[in-house]
Amino acid sequence: MNNTIKIQRAIKNLTQEELANLIGVSRQTINSIENNRYIPSTVLALKLSKVFGVNVNDLFELEDDD
Amino acid sequence: MRNEQFGLRLLPNYFKKIGIGILVLTILFFLLWAYKILTMDKLHVLTISKTGIIVSLMILSWTKIKTEDELTTQLRLIAFALAFSGGGITIIAGSFLESFGYNYITVDLFKNSAFVIISMYIMYFTTFRHLLKRR
Incomplete structure (x- = not known):
């Protein structure tokens, strides 16, 4: 699964730490999501979409092998 | 929610x-x-x-932990599962060691359920710390 969190974060000019504080997770979790080591829960995905003001489908994209 | x-x-x-x-x-x-x-x-x-x-x-x-979230919970569950499997391997290895005559290791340690439980907890903490560092 691909995601555009790093891009969205850059657009909003947020650091990983700031984003983590906004959605109540650790900075390492944001880092793991950005590097595709961890797929977040639906709740976390919705929180991310709320922070960035975009649809979840714009944040996460399924790959062919998913 | x-x-x-x-x-x-x-x-x-x-x-x-x-x-x-x-x-x-x-x-x-x-x-x-x-x-x-x-x-x-x-x-x-x-x-x-x-x-x-x-x-x-x-x-x-x-x-x-201080930064507990859904990722750390997932890592915790992985660590628990690996430690549980490790406990099983410890018991099997202990039984084999005993059957091959290494009684000086096995009699006191592997027949003792407390030793197995403590070793499982040590495996759990080691694995969890390792996974937390890698996240």
């Missing part, structure tokens, strides 16, 4: 101090007995020591 789904209900972070406190007191108690400052029956000392260590490790394993 109300979160009533299945999940781990962990203890608050301050329980870490309680767990470490029990562990330290247990080790102190054992050392006092070992250096003959405290006189007590060996069986009772071993029972109290094993119980103290297992209870403290149990508390520590169920205590939230």
